[in-house]
Amino acid sequence: MPAQNRRISAPKRGPGRVLSRPARTRGARPAALSGPHAIELAGLLHELSVRLLGAEGFDAALERLASFVVAAVPGTVRCSVALIGEGGPLTCTASGPCGEGVDELQYALSTGPGLDAARTRALITVTDLATDDRWPALAEPARAEGVRSVVAVPLDVPRAEVGAVSLYRDGSGGLVPDLLLTAMALVNQAEVLLGELRRRDETSTDAVVDRAVGVIIAQRGCGVREAYDVLSETAQRLGLDRRAVADRLIAAAARNA
Secondary structure (H helix, E strand, O other): OOHHHOOOOOOOOOOOOOOOOOOOOOOOOOHHHOOOOHHHHHHHHHHHHHHHHOOOOHHHHHHHHHHHHHHHOOOEEEEEEEEEEOOOOOEEEEEOOOOHHHHHHHHHHOOOHHHHHHHHOOOEEEOOOOOOOOOHHHHHHHHHHOOOOEEEEEEEEOOOEEEEEEEEEOOOOOOOHHHHHHHHHHHHHHHHHHHHHHHHHHHHHHHHHHHHHHHHHHHHOOOHHHHHHHHHHHHHHHOOOHHHHHHHHHHHHHHHO
């Protein structure tokens, strides 16, 4: 049989037998420093999917992603998620007890591991942020808050948003390879889920805006184009997005009905 067509079958298991992780040999890394078994990783990806898809909206899903990564990757003291949209403000959220000052300065200066990973679309690793000459301004807050190594994984969300998921750690040296693969797998899964949530949010927003436009047409007796312009101008004047203004308009119309 040609090599490319050869199939290898897994060994059959007897009743009640389960596959377990091989016993750790002398000199092996402690479990806390190694990545999960393949079955455990599959469970993490499933749990992440359930949590993100069960979020009330896109922003809530970002918060859940940050808290999930902190819990899933041992040694991570903070997870920051940053997204850069076309022409829009920076979206950022985080979870974890350490590193808030590092984040705040990174966003204020518009440079740092997370933002650079988002802009270059490349994985960035920092073995010791306090001594890394790429971002010297971050050295002091890193020392003060006990942040040593950083891993920033690019995050692409469909519909014109790029970003990164940054893992801040309290030990130098970065992530061991299998934990790095775990972090990358979680981020890759999140990309798919966040893309779906973004699509849902936009679909919902379009429906609400259309309803609000119908209210404006009924109230003013104007055309569709004019009604959309009225909604957009009102949103700009109030400093709100169209969805927020549409929600208010629909609520007011319901009260007055």
